[in-house]
Amino acid sequence: MTPEQTQTAEKMKSVKAAWDKAPSGPKKDAALRHYQAAEKAHTANNEAETNKELNAASEKLS
Known part of the structure; x- marks a missing residue:
């Protein structure tokens, strides 16, 4: 996984947790x-x- 993909995967986890x-x-x-x-x-x-x-998605949740 590239650093960008790792960062994106972490962002997905964060947004899912907020959701x-x-x-x-x-x-x-x-x-x-x-x-x-x-x-x-x-x-x-x-x-x-x-x-x-x-x-x-983050914008909608804020």
């Missing part, structure tokens, strides 16, 4: 959609898209 703690509602639902898109991009080894979706 798990978030109260139910439309923001959590929107964040889940972005997180799922990030997972899909991560599987496709698209680091840029993964980070974009993780940032969007």
